[in-house]
Amino acid sequence: VKRVMRFRKKEKISPRYVGSYKTIKRVGKVAYELELPEELLAVHPVFHISFLKKCVGDPASVVPLESLAVKDSPSDEDVPVEILDCQVRRLRHKEIASVKVLWRSQSIEGSTWEAEAAMKAKYRHLFPYDSTPS
Numbered sequence: 314v315k316r317v318m319r320f321r322k323k324e325k326i327s328p329r330y331v332g333s334y335k336t337i338k339r340v341g342k343v344a345y346e347l348e349l350p351e352e353l354l355a356v357h358p359v360f361h362i363s364f365l366k367k368c369v370g371d372p373a374s375v376v377p378l379e380s381l382a383v384k385d386s387p388s389d390e391d392v393p394v395e396i397l398d399c400q401v402r403r404l405r406h407k408e409i410a411s412v413k414v415l416w417r418s419q420s421i422e423g424s425t426w427e428a429e430a431a432m433k434a435k436y437r438h439l440f441p442y443d444s445t446p447s
Contacts, residue, residue, distance in 0.1 A: 333368045392417045393432070396439050397424055414439075 334347040337358075346359045398413040410429035415421060433440055 391419075393436050393439060396432075397421070399429065400426075 332350075334349055337346045337348050340346050340359050343362050344359050345362065345365060349356060349358050393414045394417050395415045396412045397415050400411055400413075402409045402411065411426045412429045412432055413424050414427050414432065415424045
């Protein structure tokens with residue numbers, strides 16, 4: 314079921330789909346009634362097909378998100394490889410310098426814009442062209 318605002322409060326990073334639920338019956342040509350758990354009884358159980366995605370695989374093998382844990386170790390940290398570009402954004406009363414960073418585990422399409430000052434403080438070796446101290 315595609316995430317809708319009623320399932321949880323709005324978060325910056327939240328799952329696109331929520332749970333894997335059994336289909337009870339088809340309602341018309343474009344909707345299905347789902348068997349929802351008790352904590353979702355306040356939600357109407359009929360959903361348009363645009364909110365649904367076919368579950369591929371055995372539903373019994375789905376691991377709940379609550380049981381997953383992420384270790385916070387340096388080996389898990391994504392490491393920047395190279396500075397691809399730089400820019401200065403001018404706001405009303407200040408300028409913000411940022412750099413486009415290529416990360417070890419990403420392709421060029423996955424590169425991100427980061428604050429130059431923060432990157433210089435943490436990854437000084439990526440800025441050999443800059444002789445001024447930060």
